[in-house]
Amino acid sequence: EAQVTQNPRYLITVTGKKLTVTCSQNMNHEYMSWYRQDPGLGLRQIYYSMNVEVTDKGDVPEGYKVSRKEKRNFPLILESPSPNQTSLYFCASSSTVVRGGDEQFFGPGTRLTVL
Amino acid sequence: AQSVAQPEDQVNVAEGNPLTVKCTYSVSGNPYLFWYVQYPNRGLQFLLKYITGDNLVKGSYGFEAEFNKSQTSFHLKKPSALVSDSALYFCAVRGYNFNKFYFGSGTKLNVKP
Numbered sequence: 001e002a003q004v005t006q007n008p009r010y011l012i013t014v015t016g017k018k019l020t021v022t023c024s025q026n027m028n029h030e031y032m033s034w035y036r037q038d039p040g041l042g043l044r045q046i047y048y049s050m051n052v053e054v055t056d057k058g059d060v061p062e063g064y065k066v067s068r069k070e071k072r073n074f075p076l077i078l079e080s081p082s083p084n085q086t087s088l089y090f091c092a093s094s095s096t097v098v099r100g101g102d103e104q105f106f107g108p109g110t111r112l113t114v115l
Numbered sequence: 116a117q118s119v120a121q122p123e124d125q126v127n128v129a130e131g132n133p134l135t136v137k138c139t140y141s142v143s144g145n146p147y148l149f150w151y152v153q154y155p156n157r158g159l160q161f162l163l164k165y166i167t168g169d170n171l172v173k174g175s176y177g178f179e180a181e182f183n184k185s186q187t188s189f190h191l192k193k194p195s196a197l198v199s200d201s202a203l204y205f206c207a208v209r210g211y212n213f214n215k216f217y218f219g220s221g222t223k224l225n226v227k228p
Contacts (some may be wrong), residue, residue, distance in 0.1 A: 004158070033216070037219075042220040043159075043218035044118075045216055045218075048215065058215055075165055090159065092225075093157075103161035103164060104216075106151075106158030108157065108158050110165060
């Protein structure tokens with residue numbers, strides 16, 4: 001089954017404790033992206049990757065890191081989480097964004113709480 | 116600056132009636148526009164997109180959207196709403212960079228029997 005998986009689905013942590021949220025897709029997609037969803041703000045793009053070893057900042061990259069060492073994986077790293085990073089996080093992938101791009105496939109989401 | 120506005124936080128409609136969920140955008144160059152739907156505790160699902168061509172775009176589950184360049188709008192429509200259409204709807208646009216996406220704040224659609 002074609003899908004985007006994220007782990008963990010739920011996470012409660014404390015300020016300053018490094019964490020990683022994994023994202024994996026099995027569709028051989030080139031483009032991958034991370035979003036955060038907050039009430040009243042919709043989805044905001046954190047980072048995206050056009051392909052392996054190619055990443056770039058979205059609209060709200062502060063406090064986050066990413067890497068793309070393999071085509072299928074795109075982990076999101078919070079090196080020193082703070083309470084304002086409490087949010088619902090989504091990973092997404094698409095086959096390409098050239099010429100307008102294809103639709104994105106979204107993972108099920110990771111609900112993160114930073115105390 | 117690139118942006119998307121969904122002016123209504125919530126839209127209420129009776130089952131069987133037509134529905135419209137509004138979206139306006141601001142983007143440099145030609146816009147690439149998308150609609151997504153989110154059901155409770157789920158990720159977003161693609162509904163339809165406008166890249167170029169016909170201003171009326173048809174998508175999944177009987178939804179369609181009309182691109183209006185002069186009004187910079189991309190409203191989502193359905194001729195006859197179903198209770199199962201109740202969900203959160205997001206409009207999105209590809210930005211000037213062509214690699215970044217901008218989403219609206221979302222509109223909650225409530226369809227009542």
